[in-house]
Amino acid sequence: MPAPIPLAPLDDERNRAAREAARQRVSWPANLAPETVDFKSEGYLLIAGAELDIRRAAARLAGQLPGITLVVTERSSAEEVPDLEAIWEATRALPCQVADSTLRLEGYLGRFHATLASDADAIDLALATQGRPCFDLVLDLGQRPLLALELPPPGYRATRWGTADCEQALATLPDHRGAFEAPRAVQINADLCAHSRSGQAGCTLCLDTCPADALSSQSGRVGAWIEVDAHRCHGAGSCASACPTGAIEFRLPRPAPLEHYLGELLTAYREAGGAHPVVRFLSEAHLARESAPAAGHVLDVALEELGAAGPDHWLAALAAGAGEVRLQRDAETPSTLLRQLERQHAEARELLAALGHDPARLTWLGAEADRKELDALPALAPLPPRPEASPDATKRDRLNATLAWLGRQGSPTGRRHPLPAPSPHGGMEVDAERCTLCQGCVALCPTPALSGGDDATARLAFREADCVQCGLCEAGCPEQAIRLVPGFLAAPERETRRTLKEEPAFACIRCGKPFATASTIATIQRKLADHPYFAGEARARLEMCEDCRVQDVWQELARDPERQLKV
The missing domain is CATH 3.30.70.3270 (Alpha-Beta Plaits)
Structure with a gap:
């Protein structure tokens, strides 16, 4: 691998000016009119957990929501409660069901379905207690959440009684009434999807990595396909990052415009006099929590979620002239997404090593990294920037173009x-x-x-x-x-x-048209050797194309009309 190139002292003010000039010149690839999904909530609430806790919560919310249903899912503690009688009086009229059978919950804001299912019967709780087809909101106070998801659907809140998070939930739940909309974060191109073809199971990377369980494999007469529940999707971007073909595409921003933005930003930074740029990918939430901007040579790419960019973008930034790419850890990143990012980080570093580059060009920053680590200069000089890839290229084509450029600038090992x-x-x-x-x-x-x-x-x-x-x-x-x-x-x-x-x-023995291979014909002859339809002289039909085979059958029937009775 090449030895690190020592860098001359840099003028941070010059780099800050160049960074600002680049940001003024290059526009972030925002979708100005994103497609949205709609939610409608009337405020009907289901509260689940220990009876004492759910009645406490219901008493606090009494009169603020049009309907509350209680479901007891576990035993209450034996603590002394001074205001127990007042809590009971405030909630005695509320419908309350003991979950002595399996409680199933699914859905999202404005459309939660809760069912008590047993071997003999199933009770739709919303219909039985409120006369409605569904609940709008769910407050889960149980020790084990009904929905064990890292990113639960909108309208579902799992917390514990007596915590600050519970207090915040009780204060905001009454506001979840009305019509809401959210941007549709991803789209799927079934033509590029490698999940299933002709009944064969293939890629499942997106299903394995979604922290919201918003993706599912659906099957029908035409095969299986990936479907996204836009109402449960949080826009983490992990599915699009994991998808190897680009069949799932993140829309905020789209992958190809984001790669174009990286190239334009680095070009503008260089032309404005900036030196030795470092590209840092981080979440918008983490950037908002930082007390001061990074050093002038650090170009921040703030994403709604860190998973919205993957190895194709990290390596593209290096190919566009970044001396180093840094990934900023965020303590709030779901563990499923973090594991995927760590795997992809290890993969991208191995790709760099295979192409003859120092893997240190791609590094992690700790969630609590100090200012010295954030602002460190890159240890290596940037690579020559490559020509921009075609905007119409697929994700795989763009990645291959990046890898080819990195290979030409490095010394590939020649092995797997x-x-x-x-x-x-x-x-x-x-x-x-x-x-x-x-x-x-x-x-x-x-x-x-x-x-x-x-x-x-x-x-x-x-x-x-x-x-x-x-x-x-x-x-x-x-x-x-x-x-x-x-x-x-x-x-x-x-x-x-x-x-x-x-x-x-292999050419048809009657008309001479090529229609198969010799090995295919030999295999078919071996498998159909005992089939009565191809017995005797009819065996020659296996060496005929489909048209000549049909003609031969009809000609035989014409010569022997009695055979028609056997057809």
Whole structure:
């Protein structure tokens, strides 16, 4: 790896001026008219937990909401309560149900469905207690929350009686009445999705990383697909960051405009006289809590959630001329998202090492990092900035362009590097003896990684740079001839399309049209050797194209009319 390049003392005032000039010149890629989702709440509240706690809360909220239903989910403590009689008088008229069976809760602000289910019956609590199809709000005071989610849906509040958080909830719940709207954070392009094809299961990275459980796999007659519940989505961006193909796209801001913004910001900073830039990705909430701005050479990219940017953006910032990229930890980041970011950080550092760059160009900052650590100068000089990628390129194409540029500026190792699983980088091997070139894997592949031949030649070709290791080809191969090889290949072969198997096309014995391969015909003949339809002279039909096969059947029926009675 290259040795760190010593830097001359910098004029921080000059860098601050350059940073301000860059920010004035380059606009943040905001969606000026984002699509929104609507919520409507009338204020009907469900309170669950120990009876004493839920009656205390209900007494505090009495008269402020149109309807309150109580559900006892656990035993109350044995503490002495001086105002117990007053609490009982204030809440005695409220419907109260003991959850002696399974309590199921699902939904979001304005549409929560609570069901008490047993082997014999199921009770819809909203319908039974309020005469309504659903609850609008839920206050959960139980020791074990009904919804164990890192980012629960809007309208649901899990807390404990007597805490400051509970006091804040009691003060704000009455305000959750009326019509509300929120921006739709993500969108899905099913054509790019590698989740499922032709009944085969593939990528699940987005499902594994959503801290709000807002994504689900839906299935029907046409197969399975990913669906996002926009009312439960918090816009953490982890699904879009995890998606290897760009099928899930974050809208606030969109990935391609964000990458363009990074390039424009760094260009404007350099042209304004700034030196040795560092790009810091952080959440807007963390930036708001900082008491003073960072040093002049630190260009902050504040996101609604840190997960809104991923390795494609971090590496693009280095390729655009940043000397270092820093990721700012936030104590409020959901643990699921933090684990994903840590895995992606380790992956991106291994990619840098594989391409011959110091992994120290990509670092974490602690949630409580001191000013000296925040404002440190980069240890390495920036790389030459690359030409901007096409704005119409897919996420994978943009990442490949970044990796290719970094490879040209470094010294790739020429070998395959293991990456933290699951990783969207890797190759594949094909057992040439088993493969019949049926092209089933080509049809299943959601990216251009696999391609076939032409009329004259049957071929299976593969370009590793496009492979996202979704596993659809491996799962769908009827001959079990495919094996995935995870890991990043730091060699030119990754960018080239190579032939894994090739055969001349088999020509129809009647019309001469190429329609299959010799190995495919041999496999079919072996499997159908005992089939009565292809017995005797009819065996030759297996060597005919679909048109000639039908003609041969009809001609045989014409020659022997009695056979028509057997059809």
